């Protein structure tokens with residue numbers, strides 16, 4: 001019998017609280033034994049709401065605890081690379097949220113450190129790889145059901161937040177493409193068989209949040225990416241949808257196409273009456289991907305316990321960052337950019 005994986009979490013913000021609750025209450029074969037946050041209320045939340053035994057203000061102090069086997073990093077993106085490296089050096093498995101880092105050099109530093117610790121799991125949270133619908137689509141593509149896939153059209157669109165959470169988030173997020181489209185970029189590479197990206201073009205606009213311009217960011221962005229084998233991808237990201245969260249992806253092949261997630265329906269009820277035909281919508285990314293977040297955490301725990309191998313690699317995360325950066329350069333330059 002393997003013992004439970006003992007996990008410490010860093011970051012208890014918007015997503016960190018969700019991951020912490022999943023680790024404390026929903027994921028088998030693990031225990032949430034430690035938490036780290038510079039914010040007093042977040043540390044109190046860990047102690048009082050989740051009963052976490054060891055709570056730290058300082059990340060290095062948490063890593064020094066020999067009773068922790070693994071860490072989950074849900075911290076600002078600008079900290080991911082250094083915190084992942086420190087965890088590996090402390091002998092801990094790591095699940096780090098996406099994107100791995102905001103520049104290629106930092107990604108490469110993480111990959112180089114991971115090579116020195118082959119017994120440790122280092123995984124990046126590309127949650128859509130664990131979503132049942134995307135898994136279904138990937139299995140169909142791999143089986144040749146749509147012939148040769150050559151085009152992916154994928155979007156991540158959030159409901160407008162009038163308070164503009166993401167405007168405050170902009171200085172550390174890397175911008176809309178690194179923050180949102182990085183998921184679509186990883187999906188496109190996964191569905192197309194990991195081709196090498198060669199060139200990117202992007203444009204965008206600020207429809208509702210002009211304050212983003214100060215950070216060189218937009219609230220609606222569009223990008224085209226070319227791959228070496230002739231495959232193409234088209235991405236759209238938005239912070240300003242009126243109706244809800246709508247992540248959808250179309251994978252087009254020579255013998256058919258697959259469509260995942262169109263219209264963001266939150267259940268299977270369609271109401272028809274004098275006002276028209278309509279259904280309720282998913283309100284945010286967590287509602288859309290709750291099951292996938294659970295499966296992702298289970299896969300991480302199973303990998304750390306040596307029960308299951310991961311197909312998602314750090315190289316995939318590096319390539320997603322490389323492509324996201326070329327798209328962001330193109331947004332700023334207005335010209336196509338080499339990847």
Ligand SMILES: NC(=O)c1ccc[n+]([C@@H]2O[C@H](COP(=O)([O-])OP(=O)(O)OC[C@H]3O[C@@H](n4cnc5c(N)ncnc54)[C@H](O)[C@@H]3O)[C@@H](O)[C@H]2O)c1
Nearest residue numbers: 010011012013014015016036037039074075076077097098
């Ligand atoms: N997979 C997804 O779909 C998805 C969705 C949302 C966010 N994310 C990623 O999760 C990460 C966090 O996003 P968020 O929306 O929860 O942000 P957030 O700002 O709400 O939370 C960040 C947390 O990190 C904590 N923190 C800051 N510095 C720290 C440090 N040095 N050590 C420990 N904790 C520290 C903050 O106190 C806060 O709890 C980002 O990298 C983001 O890209 C991924």
